[in-house]
Amino acid sequence: MKRKGYSLLFAAVLVWTVVLSGCSGGSEAGNESGSEKMIQFMHLWPAGSSKHHNMIVKDIIEQFESKHPGVHVEVEVLENEQYKNKMKILSSSNQLPDVGFTWAAGYLNPFVEGKLFAPLDDVLDDGLKDEFVSGTTEAYEVDGQTYGLPLELNIAPIYYNKKIFKENNLEVPETYKEFKNVVKTLESEGVTPIALGNKDRWTGSLWYMYLADRLGGPKMLNKAIDRSGSFEDSAFVSAADEIQKLVKANAFNKGFNGLSNDEAKSQFLNEKAAMYLMGTWELPNFTTNEEIPQEFRDNVGYFKFPTVEGGKSDINSWVGGPGVGLFVAQNSKVKDESKEFAEFFVEKWGDQAVTKAGVIPATKVDTGEVELPQLYIDILDDLNQSSNLTLFADVQMSSSVAETHLNLIQSLFGNEVQPKDFAKRHEEALQKE
Template identity: 30%
Template sequence: MKLKGVKFLSAILGLSMLAGTMGCASAPKQQEAGGQSTQSEKNNTNTAGDSKEPVTLNFWHIWGAETDASYAAVKKVIADFEAEYPQIKIKEDTTENEAYKTKIKASAAANELPDLFSTWGGGFSKPFIEANRVLAIDEYLNDGTKDRLVGGALANVTYNDKVYGMTFGLACGALFVNKELFEQNNIKIPETYTELIEAVKAFKALGITPMSVSGKDVWTIAMYFDAMALKAAGNDKVVSTLTKQGSFKDPEFLSAASKFAELVSLGAFPDGAAGLSKDESDLPFLEGKIPMLFNGSWTAGTVYREDSQIKDKVIPIGFPVFEDGKGNKNQFTGGAVDAIMVNANTKYKEEAVLFQKYFTENMAREGYLAGAYLPAWKVDVDETNINPVTVELAKLISDAEGFTLWWDTLLEGQDTQVYLNTLQELLLGAVTPEQFVDKLQTMYE
């Protein structure tokens, strides 16, 4: 049986681009099983894969930890590529998410990027494009590649009407809930913010930490706040404000900050969360000790690993709606934004683009099977091979109005660091909600 969720992904992705791509411009037949490239792709890369001289491509990415849901999928796709194109070797260099962001920005500024690198579309990669560090690949996409992508899959990597990257998956934010802990303690799984507060208080009364977050890997805090701001303000206001066409002083952002501060004051997050890495903060959740974790859809692959202690206990839900908010249950954070780009100065443009296209198309399938992403390519898979948590995610977003890009992706340059630093201060209680929005407003100065 084919996975029914694939049919609605085209519409969902189209909506997600409208929701999250302010500042970016104006989006291949199913690849054969086993990772084999189509003949048209081979013909249109000027026989790069048939080069008689060995070529080594340096590829930087973030999927180096064995606990990452994408780890095995990335290894498989690279191995399959090297088997099909034995004259091209892929030399990997992996770095943890937050450190990678610093590394790739510094390398782009110094004009020392590798042949290929993983990145994020939207505002994150915009400086690389403006500095002419990334190869525009439009001429390589007219071989049927665009026909194999779902609608809108290239919108977040398109700048000034040119395509600079290839995406492979749609990611979305979700609240992963250990339903067993809720049922055992007779606590209602929350659908509204009021119910979330009731659940937090009930778990705390039992000596159970309600929610997991890492204060050291600040993007995990942002996962929570991005969703809360969306529920408070709605997509249009969030996007217009992040693109400097509004104001953080609007009451909706203060409402989101106040609610986040309330969760902190109630002890929703672990003691000492500010000093925990993501792996450290996730561990109690994965051991079945913490009932809630808000993070990206790739978490589905992690919780359903063979050695998982909670693989049959977790369900994904949307972040609870705010009764006084402008957002609704069908608005989600995320989108098709994880991408692979090619260094404009690589000596091996044909080979690099060949790998870029091969990797993203095959990663769309393998990442889907691993529960890491929903595919941005038109892949056919057997539903029985998809883990149930990912299937539930597909159902959850089937009525999505669209997706709002994560703030640290949509924001540009130093504004991202202003946001993350100030959010960390809010978690620590070092700033009030009012001071928090005041500091965000400095982005406009």
């Protein structure tokens, strides 16, 4: 009897140990072991889905560690959406990693307001600023201070399948009228003209942004968002109207509102759709990615979003912007090392990004000096000629307006909102800010 009692006691002690050790496990990780300093670094390029990016990051970290003995970089990798979720959760408990990825403008603002990111102007003034393409670091500015070092620069062309175009005797459209003819021809031939995954919503926003740009001119959207203009401008309404006309003409794949961007992309990759409007981050898939058949990659071309007759914008105005950038946490215990790491990262990244991972970096690239697939050279040259770069709408807007915008985009494509109401509800959301 008594012995049984002891063994029960013993079991209880065991349970307690497990509970207590579970509680203390978290706090040990943050400590510095001995004299070694640890920089926690979080990024969103897992080896599985972004192999080349991941390799460059590893390489940069190795270089950095060998140059800075006694500093260790601890890496955590998450996939895009998970990364965003984790950032939100970590920031609400004020436990951001020392260095991590952020997006520009609207995404950045709440972090800056919450004083979670450190200003990086001292790093930029060190001569680093001249290395960036103009207009890229500005997207990370809040009240005159820069809080992120951009790594990517993306623009969104319309990719098309040359084979499908040839089979249907189609030319690359330069005006919107020609573009609508292309859509009509493809549709009547039973080919899905455009692949669109609008469950993600920002994908549809790209189409809307281009139409608004081509109709109402390059600065209209920026002005509406910074409140020096209005979203009830007639060009916003007619752009919305054009979207619904495209939908009615069956320009997009069936059920686009329920499909993710990846699902839509696979339709384009499998030659089930002729066109796909997406950022230049997809270029590797159309040039160097060995996992995609060579035959398909050779068939991909791109064209600029066509101009609209009577519109106020030229064909060299792009929708795009810097993608991810690096931030340094304000309450980092190893802030100096972290800043040094961020600077080192940006410089090394610029050297390798476009040649190895096919990412157009926010730092300047000399096309004469690097060996690249033709599609890249063309895009980089077009980028040099660009007349305007409009930052992605959902990035420009604050998160609650962006949410309204994205939901309205889905309803617009789904034909559930009238173009007039679409513009009006944007205006209301922006006014409330």
